[in-house]
């Protein structure tokens with residue numbers, strides 16, 4: 109593990125320092141917010157762009173661990189659905205010799221992510237604007253070795269269920285276009301990214317999944333020939349991560 113995030117009420121602790129993280133509703137009230145995260149990463153947040161939560165940091169830890177483990181085979185990492193840019197920024201900062209491509213469909217998110225990159229003086233991230241149903245819209249997509257993605261994850265069945273907002277009250281402050289996958293079971297984004305990855309010869313994918321859909325995604329992908337899957341449970345939450353190795 110590269111750094112440790114210990115859960116505490118409304119705060120996170122990394123390397124002995126308390127770091128304030130605001131919940132999505134604070135951004136909803138404030139329009140814009142600047143927060144400081146572990147390792148002096150500064151992050152501006154704004155309305156209508158996904159606000160990172162504690163699972164994001166567990167996901168970043170896992171991504172860094174996996175990149176370290178497969179270091180030699182990974183030169184270019186793509187953060188698909190970058191939002192505020194938080195995942196791309198941590199990875200780019202941790203691995204300054206690697207290139208990070210950050211994709212999003214939302215201009216508002218890309219503006220914010222670019223701003224966050226300049227706040228943190230990061231120089232190894234390149235941004236790309238995606239189009240609907242396209243996940244790797246870059247002339248250099250053939251060079252991507254690993255995808256990390258926390259794509260829209262909530263299917264309609266869950267999104268419109270009564271228990272959804274009871275279980276995830278902050279979700280009502282997140283933009284629907286950032287969390288809704290616009291299909292029944294929340295599978296569309298994962299399958300789209302997986303197909304794009306195969307088309308472009310990407311070796312590894314790390315997905316942050318919804319607990320509701322992780323087993324379905326696992327099952328669908330494991331039926332594809334030449335794909336190795338490793339399911340990982342996040343340590344601090346119920347959310348599950350899926351690591352996919354594609355053998356061509």
Ligand SMILES: C[S@@+](CC[C@H](N)C(=O)[O-])C[C@H]1O[C@@H](n2cnc3c(N)ncnc32)[C@H](O)[C@@H]1O
Nearest residue numbers: 158160189190191212213214238258259260286
């Ligand atoms: C759940 S948010 C994750 C944001 C960020 N990665 C994080 O973890 O904090 C999903 C993001 O995917 C973006 N998105 C939706 N469709 C997309 C597409 N076709 N290509 C790229 N990004 C897309 C949304 O705009 C949103 O910013």
